[in-house]
Amino acid sequence: MGYRIVRSDAIIVAIGAFNPAIVTPDWLHGRGLISEADRDHCLSKMQALVENRIMAFDADWFSLRLVENQLALSTSMGVTPRLRDLALGVFSILPETPLSALGLNFVADIQFDTSNEYHQFGDTLVPKSLWNELYPDKNAGVASLVVAIDSDPRLQTPDKKRAPHQKRFTIQPSNVINVNAVHIAFNDHFDLDKRNGARDSLPLLTNQWERSQEESDRAMKFLVERTKA
Amino acid sequence: MSKGLGTLSVYAPGTVESILALNSSVLRRPIESTSKRRSNEESDSVRIVEPNRSNAASIEAWTQLASTDPVVIPVDALELLFEENELDATLTSKTRSAATRLRPANPLLTPIEFIASNPVGIWEGEVKEIDLKDSVFTASLRPIKGSNTDMSGEISFDQLNPDDIPLVKPGGIFYIEQFRRTVKGQVSFVQAVRFRRLPAWSDQSIQKLEQAAMALANSSRPARVAS
Numbered sequence: 161m162g163y164r165i166v167r168s169d170a171i172i173v174a175i176g177a178f179n180p181a182i183v184t185p186d187w188l189h190g191r192g193l194i195s196e197a198d199r200d201h202c203l204s205k206m207q208a209l210v211e212n213r214i215m216a217f218d219a220d221w222f223s224l225r226l227v228e229n230q231l232a233l234s235t236s237m238g239v240t241p242r243l244r245d246l247a248l249g250v251f252s253i254l255p256e257t258p259l260s261a262l263g264l265n266f267v268a269d270i271q272f273d274t275s276n277e278y279h280q281f282g283d284t285l286v287p288k289s290l291w292n293e294l295y296p297d298k299n300a301g302v303a304s305l306v307v308a309i310d311s312d313p314r315l316q317t318p319d320k321k322r323a324p325h326q327k328r329f330t331i332q333p334s335n336v337i338n339v340n341a342v343h344i345a346f347n348d349h350f351d352l353d354k355r356n357g358a359r360d361s362l363p364l365l366t367n368q369w370e371r372s373q374e375e376s377d378r379a380m381k382f383l384v385e386r387t388k389a
Numbered sequence: 390m391s392k393g394l395g396t397l398s399v400y401a402p403g404t405v406e407s408i409l410a411l412n413s414s415v416l417r418r419p420i421e422s423t424s425k426r427r428s429n430e431e432s433d434s435v436r437i438v439e440p441n442r443s444n445a446a447s448i449e450a451w452t453q454l455a456s457t458d459p460v461v462i463p464v465d466a467l468e469l470l471f472e473e474n475e476l477d478a479t480l481t482s483k484t485r486s487a488a489t490r491l492r493p494a495n496p497l498l499t500p501i502e503f504i505a506s507n508p509v510g511i512w513e514g515e516v517k518e519i520d521l522k523d524s525v526f527t528a529s530l531r532p533i534k535g536s537n538t539d540m541s542g543e544i545s546f547d548q549l550n551p552d553d554i555p556l557v558k559p560g561g562i563f564y565i566e567q568f569r570r571t572v573k574g575q576v577s578f579v580q581a582v583r584f585r586r587l588p589a590w591s592d593q594s595i596q597k598l599e600q601a602a603m604a605l606a607n608s609s610r611p612a613r614v615a616s
Contacts, residue, residue: 168507173479193586195552238507241533241564242583249587263479349479363601370533 162273163384166337170266170373171234172247174361176259176354180215180226183250193249194219222246239266244369251358251365258354262361263347264369266376269334270384271341278340284387285331305331324351329379344383346376509578510535510567516559517541526557530565548582556584 185202188194194202202217202224215226218236222243225232231250235243251257272278282302291300309327326349334341348368352360511534519526524546531539546554553563562585570579 165507175479191588193588195550195586197550197552238566238568239534240508240511240566240583241513242585245585245587253588261479265479347479363604366601 162277163270165380166269166271166334166341168239168266168268169235170239170243170264171232172243172365173263173265174231174247174251174259174358175229175261176231176257176358177229178226178231178257180213180228183215183224183226183231185217188246188250191249191253193246193253239373241369244365248362248365251361255359256357259352259358259361260354261349261351262364263349264364264372265345265347266373267343267345268376268380269336269341269343270380271334271337271339273340275340278342281342281384281387285383301333302331303333305329307331325349327375329383331383344380346372346379348372348375507568508534508566509569510565512536512540512565514544514563514565516557516561516563519557519559528563533564535567544582548580550583553582553584556586561585 185194185199188202189196189199198219198221201219213228215224217224221235221237221240223232223234223236225234233243233247233250251259272281279301285305286302288300307329309329310325326347328345328347328349330343330345330347332343334343336343350364350368510532512530512532514528514530517527517529525543526546527541527543529539529541546557549557556563564583564585566581566583568579568581570577
């Protein structure tokens with residue numbers, strides 16, 4: 161089976177009580193977290209400030225999106241540990257910011273050599289025999305598949321509460337590459353105790369980042385190669 | 390209407406109001422209500438500006454901007470408002486990376502030159518000794534991606550961004566990211582050296598962080614870092 165990873169990126173998402181008006185390019189530069197060139201790039205590119213509820217800007221290697229209580233830092237030139245450092249810097253400067261959750265996300269768009277391999281990938285993850293029986297004269301395909309990995313029994317309870325540490329894979333057709341390509345996203349989710357501010361995120365970022373990245377790489381490779389035609 | 394594809398239409402100014410009206414159904418607090426408060430005689434339209442250095446040069450300027458212009462949205466950023474509202478989730482989806490999709494696959498792409506957007510190799514380096522006379526420093530390198538071999542070597546200041554030169558100190562951490570470059574079909578590799586940027590931490594803070602990281606490594610729950 162032939163395939164290639166066309167692009168991969170990382171996104172760090174934190175849920176908490178942020179002040180979007182504060183987290184500006186100048187603020188990041190003033191705290192030594194980004195270079196002057198990055199700051200100028202951010203200021204010259206798209207920005208948004210909507211009644212202190214939205215902040216958005218891009219450097220050439222990362223993007224920042226702060227929408228109400230959700231902060232998302234993402235790479236735009238491939239996964240780099242500099243993104244983790246940026247998040248570490250922000251949260252160590254704002255240690256009192258109540259954070260309720262942190263997500264380490266790794267995404268990739270993978271293109272298969274042939275359409276057969278592309279369809280085999282989807283058919284292995286979601287066998288189509290049931291759907292073909294239900295709709296014999298139609299085509300069934302995977303539009304979006306989310307798989308949660310969790311050892312916590314709470315996931316199975318009627319209240320469907322999310323476990324404090326949960327992994328999720330989301331698999332969809334790629335909309336970056338139009339032909340024979342899939343988008344795989346790995347979400348390593350950690351609930352945090354708001355009372356501890358942002359402090360709990362620091363050891364997570366320090367210790368968990370590379371582990372999550374390695375797990376994501378390993379899992380994506382496994383899924384793609386395991387579904388060989 | 391597809392949310393993902395719909396984000397592209399923000400480039401057409403005439404569609405802005407309809408996008409916001411549509412989006413109000415997915416935002417917890419619709420942005421259009423903010424617009425209404427601005428002025429009774431104005432419509433729900435959102436003013437679109439092209440931010441520049443002068444109106445965003447400082448925190449104060451941004452704060453001022455927010456107080457005088459409750460709704461300031463550059464066109465490119467409107468895609469944010471169009472995403473599905475999952476504000477209590479750390480899960481990302483391809484709709485969440487809409488901004489990335491709006492850019493070309495690689496900003497360095499030209500008809501004859503392509504530099505892959507994903508680094509094929511990453512090393513974490515630590516500055517050991519600095520030779521100011523020859524403008525070089527020696528460093529140890531630990532592979533993060535693409536290699537399994539620890540290395541050491543000498544790096545010239547010429548390879549650094551001017552912004553990074555003040556960060557060259559013994560113990561300073563940097564990354565070397567290697568990208569595949571294709572020019573007229575010929576493959577070569579280019580490298581970028583970037584220094585780690587963190588706020589100044591005391592030795593005590595670093596020690597606490599390392600202890601917390603160790604505790605985390607031995608448990609499945611996040612450890613607390615004492616303040």
